[in-house]
Amino acid sequence: MTVTPDLEQVLKGAELRVTRPRVAVLSAVHAHPHADTDSLIRAVRADLGDVSHQAVYDVLRALTSAGLVRRIEPSGSVARYEARVGDNHHHVVCRHCGAIADVDCAVDETPCLTASNDNGFVIDEAEVIYWGTCPACSTSDRHRRRGNT
Amino acid sequence: MTVTPDLEQVLKGAELRVTRPRVAVLSAVHAHPHADTDSLIRAVRADLGDVSHQAVYDVLRALTSAGLVRRIEPSGSVARYEARVGDNHHHVVCRHCGAIADVDCAVDETPCLTASNDNGFVIDEAEVIYWGTCPACSTSDRHRRRGNT
DNA sequence: GCTCTTGTCTTGACTCGTTCAAGAGCAAGG
């Protein structure tokens, strides 16, 4: 795979060192939205050859804290990462196969994003996860189940 | 702790056998909202004496699938359980100390089920987690406590 | 280009929440 200078600029813009593992991880996250860590490790290794899982974990943490990627953890699933950051979008997760899709912020007025009683908390983010059934699992409902019911 | 016949009725109503561990776990979940599994195990053992952690895990799963308790898993936290079921309420989680509080849905029914673009998914539940800072951590924040702990 | 500094990657072991498996125990119905 050819080097993507664009991603290097992104890393530099975040004041992060430009290394091959970092570019590869960032590229993998862009190429595979909502991929879990293991998938990303395999994608990175397909790109670079041999990379330790620890490096991927470390890079993902660095990218997450730098705000370049976002970490999502639906219940019953492992951590997943996506490169879409900055916009306030949410996710819909299939209960049967675990598929994840993006959902733009539901309503303009966002009724649920305004807590009726915040208990004194200072709220800075509202995370919404829609649970349901994806089109594939809806048609063939007795398909293979990956997650817990 | 005195026996709570009410909980026995709840278990019977769910077609579950009434055993001491089950009553104790259900009671512990009622007494300690948003408690993690380990806290519940300790609470149950304080009540009954010696109970295997496996029994608690098994009971919690049975109660969850029966709809008597609800399992919540904020990112970066272990599984927690609450007895408030049936109403569509959400949670606010403190980024610093992990404290959880209930938040009633802004609207009575379930408006959060309305996604602007459902990608063909059949959505049956919307889970909302508000992230912020609890009152206690807000106060200590002024002492220079910063960063994502 | 060369060296230095500092942050990054490799290797390997380890933690901890959770689950699996086999057998003993007990609740509920007859």
Added chain:
DNA sequence: CCTTGCTCTTGAACGAGTCAAGACAAGAGC
């Protein structure tokens, strides 16, 4: 009371993620 089958105990195993120490390389300065 006895049977039946679910439930609890015991003990081990699993796996995502983390910790620690040292080798290594990116970027800065010369």
